[in-house]
Amino acid sequence: MAEKRKLLQRYMQCLNEMQDELRRKELAKKMETLEKLQCELARRQEQRVAQGGGQMGKSERRQYLKDKLKSYQKTLKGLLCELARREAFANGERGRVSESDNLPHPLKLDEFTVAFRYVGEDGRELLMAALAARRCAYVPYSKFKVGAAFRAKCGQIYSGCNIENAAFTPGNCAERCALAKGVSEGEKRYTAGAVVAYHPDGFTTPCGVCRQFIREFATRDFPIYIAKAPPPEQEGCIPAIDDDEEVLVTSAYNLLPHSFSAYE
Structure with a gap:
């Protein structure tokens, strides 16, 4: 045998x-x-x-x-x-x-971390807008505030916060809140985004649903800046983000590799 x-x-x-x-x-x-x-x-x-x-x-x-x-x-x-x-x-x-020809890959931007002082003006402005939106977060259940901001192709910044609900399911994430604002005003193309939240153990990146939602409006890859907000006892501190604080610079395509999209 x-x-x-x-x-x-x-x-x-x-x-x-x-x-x-x-x-x-x-x-x-x-x-x-x-x-x-x-x-x-x-x-x-x-x-x-x-x-x-x-x-x-x-x-x-x-x-x-x-x-x-x-x-x-x-x-x-x-x-x-x-x-x-x-x-x-x-x-x-x-x-x-x-x-592989069966898995076409869009051109992805580099992903890296950098001190806040070296973040460009565009990224700083988005992070500040996200921090401002985070203050309005409605989170009576989790107490976990998140802020997000996205810059449309026209240059306008749309920001949003997370909104919770007693039934949990009807709640909305900050990223989708910000993008929904822009889309409702006719903006469907974006060039950059930012997300801020406080977690003692590391960065808070968008959830899976938000990553797919962001990808829907990313006809080209664009940077997304992720930073830690001040801890609860220091929320009113100035500056909100220290110059030496680490910022994650990722992108829409890096957050959701091999993503599903109808974009051609």
Whole structure:
């Protein structure tokens, strides 16, 4: 029985190697065809220019050529990535998720921490607006105040606080409160956000529902500043955030990787 199992494993391994070899040859042929098409496109473009351009103007022809070239380069890049992925898989390596065509990744901003003194004016203004909104939080049950603020593309800042309810479910988070304000006034595109709350053990980031809510209006990734508010006994202190206080600079896409969105 063991001999049959070993023989079957060897057979499957040989079959996989043959399939990989066929795929590599197929990709090599496609790449060769793509290169020929690029050369032919360039030749025809030169011929059109020499003949006076036909119906398209010079600038239009140049833009047409650029668009075609970008399209071919994108296809070529995809083929090269697929070839590398399959070769790595054949060698027993695990594929990198970021290179999968089935899981497109939007361009994400960097995520880091920085002292408050080094936060830009845009981030400082948002954090201050979030702190101001936090004072209005309605939290008779948890006593956990949260403030949030988001800057719309027009530059207007919309802030909000968390609002609790005796039935719990009808309550609203600060992030959704702030964004709902902006959306209700016609603003559906945002460039930055901020969330502040006090927790002795670390930063308070948006909950899962709020992360999906933020993602709905993030057609491009934008920074989100997370800071700790002063403890209850120091709520009236000035400044509200010390210059040496650490701020987490994350983003909409970092908060919800591999997120669901209908945005194209």
